[in-house]
Amino acid sequence: MQSAGSDKKSKRRRRFKGFCLFVLGIVFAIGAFLGINFGMAQVSSPEYCGSSCHEMQTAYQTWELSPHGTNHLGVRVECADCHLPSKDNYFHYTFAKAWTGAKDLAVHYFGPEYDVEATRKKVQAKFTNEPCLRCHQDLLVSPTGFDAMAAHQGLIDRPDAPENQCIHCHPGAGHERDSKLHR
Numbered sequence: 649m650q651s652a653g654s655d656k657k658s659k660r661r662r663r664f665k666g667f668c669l670f671v672l673g674i675v676f677a678i679g680a681f682l683g684i685n686f687g688m689a690q691v692s693s694p695e696y697c698g699s700s701c702h703e704m705q706t707a708y709q710t711w712e713l714s715p716h717g718t719n720h721l722g723v724r725v726e727c728a729d730c731h732l733p734s735k736d737n738y739f740h741y742t743f744a745k746a747w748t749g750a751k752d753l754a755v756h757y758f759g760p761e762y763d764v765e766a767t768r769k770k771v772q773a774k775f776t777n778e779p780c781l782r783c784h785q786d787l788l789v790s791p792t793g794f795d796a797m798a799a800h801q802g803l804i805d806r807p808d809a810p811e812n813q814c815i816h817c818h819p820g821a822g823h824e825r826d827s828k829l830h831r
């Protein structure tokens with residue numbers, strides 16, 4: 649009788665312990681998720697990207713001068729909007745963000761002296777129209793002039809041609825490098 653009773657009790661205690669662990673696990677998972685998202689928001693702002701190390705100084709200042717850093721709408725297109733995959737795919741975005749961040753850190757501490765011009769060429773060579781098209785979809789509607797419409801029609805016909813890359817015709821879109829401040 650007695651042993652059956654204590655058996656039941658210890659079973660109940662074990663079950664209770666399991667339940668507590670389960671709840672703790674959920675609380676921990678939620679905490680970690682919120683923490684990651686909060687941290688990500690912090691390290692994704694242009695102010696963080698542009699001020700965290702000297703390598704990014706030119707990029708930050710030239711971005712501020714570009715139509716995406718300053719425009720009449722007061723909209724700021726962030727570094728990540730052009731340099732990372734779309735946020736719609738959370739895991740792809742988060743992974744790319746972590747990878748890029750780690751790479752930048754490694755270069756900062758262990759890499760050779762940062763070369764703006766060389767990096768610019770590397771980024772340029774790999775840059776596609778995809779991030780631009782996330783926001784500029786109505787290329788034939790919004791441009792006011794016929795030359796823009798003609799140029800953009802060519803791009804729609806042959807999107808992969810090198811001369812039809814957005815930054816071929818809009819080289820200062822992300823970074824205004826021709827400004828007197830940065831010559």
Ligand code: HEC
Nearest residue numbers: 694697698707708711725726727730767768771772821822
């Ligand atoms: C509208 C798209 C766009 C935005 C927004 C943008 N970039 Fe860029 N970025 C580019 C393109 C295109 C290039 C390559 C061509 C060039 O540099 O002129 C580039 C080049 C770079 C380079 C390599 C050259 C250099 O200056 O060192 C860095 C680093 C960089 N960007 C960081 C940033 C940071 C940091 C921000 C935000 C403060 C930012 N970018 C915002 C499109 C963008």
Ligand code: HEC
Nearest residue numbers: 715719721723725729730779780782783814815818821822
């Ligand atoms: C997150 C959204 C977003 C992305 C990504 C983006 N743009 Fe823009 N773009 C804007 C906004 C907002 C403006 C300012 C609106 C305006 O000037 O009418 C703008 C303005 C422009 C202009 C007009 C500049 C001027 O002088 O009036 C050009 C050209 C342009 N973008 C090209 C590009 C190219 C090329 C890319 C890719 C390298 C790109 N955009 C990426 C949102 C974006």
Ligand code: HEC
Nearest residue numbers: 777780781784790791792795796799803811812813814817
């Ligand atoms: C073959 C050259 C060429 C290519 C490639 C090109 N554009 Fe343009 N774009 C122009 C010209 C020319 C204008 C009109 C003059 C100007 O505003 O600079 C223009 C104007 C614009 C404007 C301003 C529209 C307005 O309201 O006045 C935006 C935004 C723009 N382009 C975005 C893009 C995007 C995004 C891509 C890539 C998907 C792209 N362009 C590719 C030549 C081009």
